[in-house]
Amino acid sequence: MIDVDVIIKSINKLPPFPDVASRALQILDDPRASVDQVISVIQYDQAVTANVLKLCNSAYYGLRRKVHSLREGLVLLGNAELKSIILASTTVRLFQQENKGYDLAKGELWKHAVATGIISKIISDRVGASEHPSLFTAALLHDIGKVVLNSFVDRYFEQIIALVNEGELSFLEAESKMLGINHAEVGAKTGESWNFPGDIVQAIRLHHSPEEVLDDDPITPIIYLANIITLSMGIGVGRDGLSYRGKQEVLKHYGLKAKDLQEIVVDFYDQYSKVQDILKLS
Amino acid sequence: MDVIVGVADMKVSDDPSVTLVTHSLGSCIGLTVYDPVVKVGGMLHYMLPESQLDSNKARNNPWMFADTGIPILFKSCYKLGAVKGRMIVKVAGGSQVMDSSGVFNIGKRNYAALRKIFWRNNVLIDAEDIGGSVNRTMRLSIATGEVTLKISGQGNKIL
Numbered sequence: 202m203i204d205v206d207v208i209i210k211s212i213n214k215l216p217p218f219p220d221v222a223s224r225a226l227q228i229l230d231d232p233r234a235s236v237d238q239v240i241s242v243i244q245y246d247q248a249v250t251a252n253v254l255k256l257c258n259s260a261y262y263g264l265r266r267k268v269h270s271l272r273e274g275l276v277l278l279g280n281a282e283l284k285s286i287i288l289a290s291t292t293v294r295l296f297q298q299e300n301k302g303y304d305l306a307k308g309e310l311w312k313h314a315v316a317t318g319i320i321s322k323i324i325s326d327r328v329g330a331s332e333h334p335s336l337f338t339a340a341l342l343h344d345i346g347k348v349v350l351n352s353f354v355d356r357y358f359e360q361i362i363a364l365v366n367e368g369e370l371s372f373l374e375a376e377s378k379m380l381g382i383n384h385a386e387v388g389a390k391t392g393e394s395w396n397f398p399g400d401i402v403q404a405i406r407l408h409h410s411p412e413e414v415l416d417d418d419p420i421t422p423i424i425y426l427a428n429i430i431t432l433s434m435g436i437g438v439g440r441d442g443l444s445y446r447g448k449q450e451v452l453k454h455y456g457l458k459a460k461d462l463q464e465i466v467v468d469f470y471d472q473y474s475k476v477q478d479i480l481k482l483s
Numbered sequence: 484m485d486v487i488v489g490v491a492d493m494k495v496s497d498d499p500s501v502t503l504v505t506h507s508l509g510s511c512i513g514l515t516v517y518d519p520v521v522k523v524g525g526m527l528h529y530m531l532p533e534s535q536l537d538s539n540k541a542r543n544n545p546w547m548f549a550d551t552g553i554p555i556l557f558k559s560c561y562k563l564g565a566v567k568g569r570m571i572v573k574v575a576g577g578s579q580v581m582d583s584s585g586v587f588n589i590g591k592r593n594y595a596a597l598r599k600i601f602w603r604n605n606v607l608i609d610a611e612d613i614g615g616s617v618n619r620t621m622r623l624s625i626a627t628g629e630v631t632l633k634i635s636g637q638g639n640k641i642l
Contacts, residue, residue: 362636435509435618442635443616447582
């Protein structure tokens with residue numbers, strides 16, 4: 202078995218979290234921060250600025266008027282939403298890359314991320330949860346660990362898939378057995394090293410184990426379900442396939458039944474076509 | 484030339500240069516029909532078993548559901564000269580996540596709906612690759628009628 206430390210050290214090989222974004226996030230943590238302070242930091246990063254504008258104007262946020270400038274966007278959105286958007290804007294390029302280990306073509310992991318984000322919102326609305334500002338971003342980021350684990354899964358894929366095929370293990374469990382760590386845990390460690398907010402780190406860490414926090418985490422179990430539905434639909438699914446556990450207790454927790462799942466799929470189909478702009482972020 | 488059949492979509496063709504392709508068959512079902520005499524084929528990628536779930540949606544996009552999509556696939560091929568008795572029918576998809584309770588098994592329900600419709604209409608399945616926890620890509624060559632699958636974690640195979 203490979204040394205887990207080698208995998209964790211490889212987190213440092215990812216491009217550093219952009220300075221602009223971490224400074225903007227710091228400012229946004231201060232309730233007394235002014236719009237001008239935030240703008241003064243973000244405006245110098247064109248890619249982040251462009252992505253913030255595109256996200257503000259996407260159907261997801263549903264703002265009534267078109268946002269033309271950073272200032273307008275910042276005024277219309279709350280601090281928490283803005284934090285989310287900045288996080289998504291800065292990490293999208295990692296998700297857009299080809300991922301050989303999981304056999305995902307360029308753009309596929311981002312597609313999976315966006316679909317999970319949309320379904321999270323659909324589920325949240327359906328179960329009457331209030332819109333949590335971290336929900337969409339945590340859903341977008343849930344598989345960030347696959348970006349890090351990519352090369353290790355590539356090297357040990359045959360052994361991992363053999364464990365899945367023989368031992369009734371899920372792909373996540375087989376990753377743990379073969380590599381000593383799985384993509385959820387690696388993703389959480391990546392988030393920690395980039396100072397992501399704690400609720401997003403937790404959602405990444407437990408996105409396949411929501412039963413641990415069913416009663417006291419407002420986003421992780423929803424993201425879990427959204428991910429399972431996205432996987433079921435085969436959206437941005439790699440050679441790990443659908444080999445993840447469907448946990449009935451999470452559905453029960455929200456009072457959802459098989460028919461609800463089908464209705465969520467129908468709602469998703471409608472909304473997915475409206476967010477092609479998010480899919481094109483880079 | 485690859486012609487993509489999207490999710491909740493259908494395409495038929497009599498152009499021998501065309502290969503119909505559909506990606507992302509998880510719980511969804513990919514259904515191909517092919518008449519080797521006139522070399523007419525079609526592919527349907529449906530998401531859900533029954534249109535009664537949402538009849539408005541079914542009117543706008545009948546390919547979303549098995550019971551509204553399958554009849555249109557056959558009829559569209561007849562219009563290009565295909566004959567029911569000669570049709571070669573192949574099915575792929577219907578997978579599901581690992582779930583002993585069966586609540587998440589949209590894939591199984593999708594396949595059951597197809598079997599019910601085929602049984603009522605005396606249609607036999609010539610080949611199928613169904614279920615499991617894999618993701619599939621399905622291709623149908625209009626020139627030869629050959630159907631190939633790419634299965635996640637397993638590679639390619641001819642169906």
